[in-house]
Amino acid sequence: xxxxxxxxxxxxxIILKLLNESDKMYGYEITQKVKELTKGELKIxxxxxxxxxxxxxxxxxxxxxxxxxxxxxxxxxxxxxxxEKETSNKLNELANYIATMQALxxxxxxxx
Amino acid sequence: xxxxxxxxxxxxxIILKLLNESDKMYGYEITQKVKELTKGELKIxxxxxxxxxxxxxxxxxxxxxxxxxxxxxxxxxxxxxxxEKETSNKLNELANYIATMQALxxxxxxxx
DNA sequence: AAATATACATAATTTTCTTATGCATAATAA
DNA sequence: TTATTATGCATAAGAAAATTATGTATATTT
Numbered sequence: 001x002x003x004x005x006x007x008x009x010x011x012x013x014i015i016l017k018l019l020n021e022s023d024k025m026y027g028y029e030i031t032q033k034v035k036e037l038t039k040g041e042l043k044i045x046x047x048x049x050x051x052x053x054x055x056x057x058x059x060x061x062x063x064x065x066x067x068x069x070x071x072x073x074x075x076x077x078x079x080x081x082x083x084e085k086e087t088s089n090k091l092n093e094l095a096n097y098i099a100t101m102q103a104l105x106x107x108x109x110x111x112x
Numbered sequence: 113x114x115x116x117x118x119x120x121x122x123x124x125x126i127i128l129k130l131l132n133e134s135d136k137m138y139g140y141e142i143t144q145k146v147k148e149l150t151k152g153e154l155k156i157x158x159x160x161x162x163x164x165x166x167x168x169x170x171x172x173x174x175x176x177x178x179x180x181x182x183x184x185x186x187x188x189x190x191x192x193x194x195x196e197k198e199t200s201n202k203l204n205e206l207a208n209y210i211a212t213m214q215a216l217x218x219x220x221x222x223x224x
Numbered sequence: 225a226a227a228t229a230t231a232c233a234t235a236a237t238t239t240t241c242t243t244a245t246g247c248a249t250a251a252t253a254a
Numbered sequence: 255t256t257a258t259t260a261t262g263c264a265t266a267a268g269a270a271a272a273t274t275a276t277g278t279a280t281a282t283t284t
Contacts, residue, residue, distance in 0.1 A: 007119040007121045007209055008119065008120040009120055010119060010213060014217070037215055037216050037223075038216060039223045041208070041223065042212055042216070094213065094217060098210055100154055101122060101126075101210070102210075104126055104129065104130075104146065104154070105125070105126070
C-alpha cells in the first residue's frame with residue numbers, strides 16, 4: 001500500500017473484503033480493483049500484497065488455484081469459511097477503529 | 113497503543129491533535145486523555161508514546177518544558193507553529209483515509 | 225524496437241508498534 | 255505497616271507490516 005503511508009494494518013482487511021464479495025480474484029486483479037475503487041488514492045504494492053496473500057493462505061483464510069490464461073500464470077484466491085468469519089471480524093474492527101478515531105479527533109463524535 | 117492492534121501510523125496524529133487543542137500537555141496526561149476520550153478503547157503504551165514525542169520534538173513540531181510538580185518531573189509539550197500546520201495535514205490525511213476505506217469496504221460510499 | 229502492461233515472487237530495509245525492563249516518588253489498600 | 259497501584263519518565267529487544275529494489279517472464283502498445 002503506498003500513497004497513504006498511513007495506517008498500516010488495513011491491507012488484510014481490504015483483501016478479505018474484496019474476496020468475500022467476489023467468487024475469486026488473483027493478485028494483480030486486486031491491485032487494479034483497489035486502484036479503481038479508490039480513484040487512484042490507494043496503490044497496493046506487490047511487495048506488500050503477495051506476502052499478505054501467502055500469509056492469509058497459510059492461515060487457512062484463503063484457498064488458491066493456479067490457472068494459465070493467455071500463456072501467463074494466475075493464482076486465483078478464494079475465501080474459505082474461516083476466512084468469511086475473519087472478514088466479519090476485521091470489518092468490525094475497522095468500523096470500531098474509525099469510530100474511535102473520530103471520537104478522538106472530532107469532538108462532535110463521542111463514543112456510546 | 114494497545115487493545116486495538118490496529119493501524120500503525122495514527123499515534124502521531126492523535127498526539128498532534130490533542131496538543132493542538134490544549135495549551136500544553138505532558139506524556140502521562142496524554143495517555144489518560146486518550147483513555148478517557150475513547151472510553152478505554154485505546155491505551156497508549158509508554159513504549160510507543162515517549163519515542164513518538166521525542167521524534168516530534170526533534171522535528172520541531174513540539175516544544176518541551178520540564179517542570180517539577182509534587183516532587184515529580186513532568187515534561188510539558190506544546191505545539192509549535194509548524195506543528196500546527198502538520199496537525200492540519202495529518203487530520204486531512206486521516207479524513208481522507210477514512211473516506212477511502214469506506215469506499216473500499218462499504219459499497220454505499222463512493223469517492224467523489 | 226522499445227516501452228508499458230500483465231503476472232508472480234522475494235530480499236533488504238524502514239517505520240511503528242508491543243513487550244519488557246528500569247528508575248523514582250506519591251497515594252491507597254491490605 | 256507494608257504491598258500494591260498510580261504517577262511520571264525512559265530505553266532496549268523484538269515483531270509486524272509496510273516500502274523499495276530486484277528478478278523473471280510474456281503480451282501489448284507505441
